[in-house]
Structure formats: C-alpha cells, structure tokens
Amino acid sequence: MGIRRLSGIYRHTRIRNKLMVLIAFIVALSLAFTIIVQQYAFSIYDEQIYDKSSQVLNLSSKAIETELKRLEQLSYTIMTDEQIQGWMTSLKDEPSDYEKLIIQKLVSDRLLSYSGSERYVYSIQIFDPDGKQYDAGNIVPINPGKLQQMINTASEASGEHRWMYPDNRDPALIALRQIRSFQNTNFDLEDLGTLVIRINIDKLVGDIAPEEGSLMLVSGSSVIFPKSPLADPERLPASVHAGNGYTIVELDEETLFISHIRSPNTGWTYLHMTPFDLIFDQIVFIKQLVVFVFIGIFVIVILLGIRFSYSITRPIDDLIGRMKLAEKGDFEQANLLPAREPPSMDEIGLLQRNFRLMIERINLLITENYANRLLIKETEFKALQAQINPHFLYNTLESINWMAKVNKQTQIASMVEALAFLLRNSIGLKEKIIPLSQELSIVRSYLTIQQFRFEDRLRFHLDVPESLLSRPIPKLTLQPLVENAIHYALEPTIEPCDITIRGWETSEAVCLAVEDTGPGMEPDVLDKLRRGELQTKGTGIGLLNIDERIKLAFGDAYGLKLEEASGEGARVIIMLPKETEEIIHVSSDAGR
Structure with a gap:
C-alpha cells in the first residue's frame, strides 16, 4: 500500500517536481554506483599498496635475517x-702452566682473527670446562649467574646454535654454541668448552634498517630489539605473530601499519611499525577528495536540473492558467491571458499557438471522454461479475471433503484433498521456484487423483535421494511431464504402465528423469518443435514451456533432454544446476 500510495502521489504531482525527482534519482543512483565502484577499486588498490608496502618494509628484515644466519655460520666455523x-x-x-699460557695466546689470536673482520661483533669468547676464559674483542664482565646460564643453554643444545637476548646489563645479542671434540678416534663428542659471540644488534639493525625506531624484533613476549620497545608485544593482535603479512592496528589512539614477517630459522618476528598516516596520508586525501568532488557534481547537477525543469514547466504553467479559465467557460479570457515571456518556437510554443483550436474542441473531447469512462466502468463491472472467487472454490471443496468424511467416503475425500492441493499450487504462482520436495508433493496429489481413475494400471515409482529434495526447481515442472506420460503411455493401452521419477547427481548437474513404459518418443522432438516441423495437441507446448522456463531460471546449459528409456518407453531428463546461489531470471508459469 505504501508503494502504491507513493506511486500515486508521484503520478499526480507537477511535471516540474517529477523532473526534479527524476534528475535527483538518476544523479543519486549514478553517484551511488560510482562511489561503490570507486570504493571497490580503492579496496583492491589498498590491498595491493598495503601488500607492496609490506614487501618493501620486509626487505630489511630479510637482510637482517641473512646477516644473523651468517653470524650463526660464523659460530659453527669457529667451533x-x-x-x-x-x-x-x-x-x-x-x-704445564707455560704451555697453557702459549695455548691461551694462540686461541686468543685465532679468535681475534675472526672478530677483527666482523663489524657487528663485540667480542668472541671461549670458556673451557674449568672456567678458563679465552677472548678477543671488546670484553665486558659477565656475572657468574648469567655465565652459568649461558653454559647450561649451550650444553642443552648439544652443539647446536642458541641465542640469548639482550638485557639491562648487556645490550649485546649473544650467540652460544658448545664446542665438542670431533678429532679423537672415539667420536665421543667430548665437551671442550662454550663459545660466546656478543653481537652489536643495534649497529646491525641501524646499518640495514636506518629508519630507527620503526623495527622491533620479538620472540613471543620478549623484545630483542630495540632497548625501549615501541609497543608491548602482548597488546598486539595474535595475527602479527602468526606469519608474514601486514596488520592495521589502533594503539594508544594512533593507527599503526605493522608489517610482520616470521623467521623460519630463529622463530623471531620482525615488526615494522609505521604510523598509518605517514605512509598513506596522500591516498586517504585522494579518496576523500574524490568523494567531495562527486558530491559537488551531484549538487551542481541538481541545481542545473532545477533550472532546466523550470524552463520547461514555466510555459506549461501559463498554459494551465489558460486552461483553467477555459474550464470555467471563460474562453475569451483564456485567449487573452498574456504569457510571461514571448512564445518560443519549440513544442510548447506550438502548443500555445494551437490553443484556440483546442478550446473549440474541448467540449467534444470532454463528452467523448466521459462516455468512454462510463463504458470502461461498465466493462470492468461485467468482468468482475464473470470472475470466480478462488476462496469460494476452496471453501466448496472443503465442504465436499467434510461431507465425504462424514459419510465415510474416503476415496472421495482423498480426491478432493488432492484436487484442492493442486488448485492452490496451480493458481498461487507467487513462488515460481520451489524446493524439489514441494514439487514432488504436487506430483503425488496429481497421482492420487489419477490412481482412482486407472487403479492398478498406473504403477508409480520414486527414486530420488533425500539429499536432492532441497534443490530448487521451477514450479510445475515434473507434474506436466507425469501428465504427458499418463496421456501418451497409459491411456492408449489397457496394459499396466510403470511411471518412474529418478534423481541423481553428476559432476556437472543435478538430473531428474521421468520414465514410462509406453510406446516411446523420438529424441529429436524438442528440436522439431522449435523449428515448427512438428504439430502437437499440447505435449509439445508443455515440453517447450518447461525447457524455456528452466533455461530462463538457470541458464542455457540446463533444460530438457529426451531419450529412449532402456528397453522401451520414453525418458525425459531434466538438467538443473548443482548449486544455485542466486536466480536472476524466473520464467512465468504457463498452462499446457
């Protein structure tokens, strides 16, 4: 009712307002469509730019990872x-003590040869099992507790590489490895000491990623770099620790673009944390500018549309004023009513020039129009009288059904109920696409009526998997095919006839077949019907109707296919899509 009322209001409003509404609607629709397309394009562009930005930021992470792998290899080379x-x-x-002193000197010189060529190494130290220290480089004292922890960590790794993170006392990243003997003939991998390489992680990161303050190295909840964390790792979403990619996070009222990459070697996560506005400020500005430009164009077009509508409707308003005078019978004043501006040479100007001729014929037109309206009303009244109220028919069938049940006429009651069900589904065509289960219910109601007619001659079989019952199918698809089977396979003979509905699913489609054991049907009937080479009394029209409705609903790849059944009889196969998310076109139901 609301839509009809608005439609009536729009239909009876002034042309000027109609033009304004129409122009506003077209511009608004175009604007909405453009903005939607623009936002979709921007979303794809944003995803691409975010991904490329993440890849660029992660280049430094990969370079740091490569350098750490090289330092890890250095520990193996020394070991x-x-x-x-x-x-x-x-x-x-x-x-002897002298020999020990010589060995200490040799080991220290050898370690110095390694550390001297490494720009990111503070010092290289070896602690033998007796606690003796051999070192080279910038040495800092190590408290006994931390030293024991390093020795235990290296010992548990059994020769593999381990990291120890910086702390408040020592800013160095420490590489640990247990030195095990492999030169003796027993291959017992005897413990020879613990190798400790202190790495200047600040210098390493500063050289490779000079944008200081944007990179964080974390391992779980532990921060490896920098000394003053940019953010608490526990406050960051779990996605930044899950793998490679990027995440946009609101943190402390600031939007951060976080590019993250997880090291497969160390298990650390490299986080590049950059203020979102710093990178994408220009992109956001362009987006907003485009929206404002579209809104400005919308306003300008609306204003131009208003002016355009006034230029068209102003002469019409003058003409309406003249017509109102003519309506009152004052034709002389109608002809003398001055226009606001000289008549133009367009269609409105011609209309004004011919207005005098229109006044002379206006009485005749009114009379004819009035007579025509009376005739139309009378025709409509007669048409309404000739109509049958479906509800009256349903109520009558219900009354017959009730009387049959009271008189214990179960067959009559069953036929009336089946007929009522068929009528409701045939007349009520609001739902043109229904589940297969509902279509089979219509078939069963139809067969209930026919069963009383043909008794044991009609043998019906249903072989449809339960998984297909929810699949959509155009309404009244199977019932006309079953009716054809009864008409052409069962009626001409006195022998029993088997009618079967089968269902199965292939890799490309859902198939439903209506089979009978009658005289059969040529497989090219549909093609002949389309070419007009075959004349039928109704079956052909029904087949074409069903085939066209299926194609309109689901596409040209689906429809009917005729073939001879195995042995004898006819077989009509309905091909439907396996999955239908949205049905765009639905054919109207048509009679056979």
Whole structure:
C-alpha cells in the first residue's frame, strides 16, 4: 500500500517536481554506483599498496635475517676450526702452566682473527670446562649467574646454535654454541668448552634498517630489539605473530601499519611499525577528495536540473492558467491571458499557438471522454461479475471433503484433498521456484487423483535421494511431464504402465528423469518443435514451456533432454544446476 500510495502521489504531482525527482534519482543512483565502484577499486588498490608496502618494509628484515644466519655460520666455523679444536683438546692433557699460557695466546689470536673482520661483533669468547676464559674483542664482565646460564643453554643444545637476548646489563645479542671434540678416534663428542659471540644488534639493525625506531624484533613476549620497545608485544593482535603479512592496528589512539614477517630459522618476528598516516596520508586525501568532488557534481547537477525543469514547466504553467479559465467557460479570457515571456518556437510554443483550436474542441473531447469512462466502468463491472472467487472454490471443496468424511467416503475425500492441493499450487504462482520436495508433493496429489481413475494400471515409482529434495526447481515442472506420460503411455493401452521419477547427481548437474513404459518418443522432438516441423495437441507446448522456463531460471546449459528409456518407453531428463546461489531470471508459469 505504501508503494502504491507513493506511486500515486508521484503520478499526480507537477511535471516540474517529477523532473526534479527524476534528475535527483538518476544523479543519486549514478553517484551511488560510482562511489561503490570507486570504493571497490580503492579496496583492491589498498590491498595491493598495503601488500607492496609490506614487501618493501620486509626487505630489511630479510637482510637482517641473512646477516644473523651468517653470524650463526660464523659460530659453527669457529667451533669446527681444526686449530681451536686441537688447542682445546690439548688442554685436556693437563699441560704445564707455560704451555697453557702459549695455548691461551694462540686461541686468543685465532679468535681475534675472526672478530677483527666482523663489524657487528663485540667480542668472541671461549670458556673451557674449568672456567678458563679465552677472548678477543671488546670484553665486558659477565656475572657468574648469567655465565652459568649461558653454559647450561649451550650444553642443552648439544652443539647446536642458541641465542640469548639482550638485557639491562648487556645490550649485546649473544650467540652460544658448545664446542665438542670431533678429532679423537672415539667420536665421543667430548665437551671442550662454550663459545660466546656478543653481537652489536643495534649497529646491525641501524646499518640495514636506518629508519630507527620503526623495527622491533620479538620472540613471543620478549623484545630483542630495540632497548625501549615501541609497543608491548602482548597488546598486539595474535595475527602479527602468526606469519608474514601486514596488520592495521589502533594503539594508544594512533593507527599503526605493522608489517610482520616470521623467521623460519630463529622463530623471531620482525615488526615494522609505521604510523598509518605517514605512509598513506596522500591516498586517504585522494579518496576523500574524490568523494567531495562527486558530491559537488551531484549538487551542481541538481541545481542545473532545477533550472532546466523550470524552463520547461514555466510555459506549461501559463498554459494551465489558460486552461483553467477555459474550464470555467471563460474562453475569451483564456485567449487573452498574456504569457510571461514571448512564445518560443519549440513544442510548447506550438502548443500555445494551437490553443484556440483546442478550446473549440474541448467540449467534444470532454463528452467523448466521459462516455468512454462510463463504458470502461461498465466493462470492468461485467468482468468482475464473470470472475470466480478462488476462496469460494476452496471453501466448496472443503465442504465436499467434510461431507465425504462424514459419510465415510474416503476415496472421495482423498480426491478432493488432492484436487484442492493442486488448485492452490496451480493458481498461487507467487513462488515460481520451489524446493524439489514441494514439487514432488504436487506430483503425488496429481497421482492420487489419477490412481482412482486407472487403479492398478498406473504403477508409480520414486527414486530420488533425500539429499536432492532441497534443490530448487521451477514450479510445475515434473507434474506436466507425469501428465504427458499418463496421456501418451497409459491411456492408449489397457496394459499396466510403470511411471518412474529418478534423481541423481553428476559432476556437472543435478538430473531428474521421468520414465514410462509406453510406446516411446523420438529424441529429436524438442528440436522439431522449435523449428515448427512438428504439430502437437499440447505435449509439445508443455515440453517447450518447461525447457524455456528452466533455461530462463538457470541458464542455457540446463533444460530438457529426451531419450529412449532402456528397453522401451520414453525418458525425459531434466538438467538443473548443482548449486544455485542466486536466480536472476524466473520464467512465468504457463498452462499446457
């Protein structure tokens, strides 16, 4: 009622207002469509720019990862150095103090040769099992508790590499590895000491990622770099620790663009935290500018539309004034009513020039119009009298059904109920696409009526999996095919006839087949009907109607296919889509 009322108001409003509303609607629709397309394009663009920005930011992370791998390889090279292996093994033989001093000097010189070429190494130290220290580089004292922790960590790794993170006392990232003997013939991997490499992580990150303050190295809840964390790792979403990518986070009333990459070697997460506005401020500005430009265009077009509508409707208003005078019978004043401006040479001007001729014929037109309206009203009244109220028919069938049940006429009651169900589904065509289960209910009601007619001659079989009952199908698709089977396969003969509805699913479609054991049907009937080469009394029209409704609903890839059944009879196959998320076109139901 609301839509009809608005439609009536719009239909009876002034042309000027109609033009304004129409122009506003078209511009608003165009604006909405443009903004939607623009936002969709921007979303794709944003995703691409975010991804590329993340990849660029992660380049430095990969470079840091490569450098850490190289330093990890350095620890392995020192551990397997044959000279260091030999010197540390000789200490097991309890040499003299002089020999120990010589060995200490040799080991320190060897470590110095390694540390001297490494710009990111503070110092390299070896602690033998007796606690003796051999070192090179910038040495800082290590408290006994931390030293024991490092030795235990390296020992638990059994020769593998381990990291120890910076703390308040030592800003260095420490690489640990247990030195194990592999030169003796017993291959017992005897413990020769613990290798400690202190790495200047600040310098390493500063050289590779000079944008200081934007990179964080975290391992779980532990911050490896920098000393003063940019954010608490526990406050960040879990997605930043899950893998590679980017995340946009609101943190402390600031929007951050976080590019994150997880190291497969160390398990650390590299976080590049950059204020969102710093990178994407221009993009956000362009988006807002485009929206404002569209709104400005909308306002300008509306104003131009208002002016345009006034230029069209102003002469019409003058003409309406003349017509009102003519309506009152004052034709002389209608002709003398001055226009607001000289008549133009367009259609409105011509209309004004011919207005005098229109006045002379206006009485005749009114009379004819009035007579025509009376005729139309009379025709409509007669048409209403000729109509049958479906509710009256349903109520009558219900009364017959009730009387049959009272008189224990169960067959009559069943037929009336089936007929009422068929009528309701045939007349009520609001739902043109229904589930297969509902279509089968219509078929069963139809067969209930026919069963009383043909009795044992009609044998119906249903072989449809339960998984297909919810699939959509155009209404009144199967029932006309079953009716055709009864008409052409059962009626001409006195022998029993089997009618079967089968259902199955292939890799491309859902198939439903209506089979009978009658005389059969040529497989090219549909093609002949389309070419007009075959004349039928109703079956062909029904088949074409069903085929066209299926194609309109689901596409040209689906429809009917005719073939001979195995042995004898006819077989009509209905091909439907496996999955239908949205039905765009629905054909109207048509009679057979």
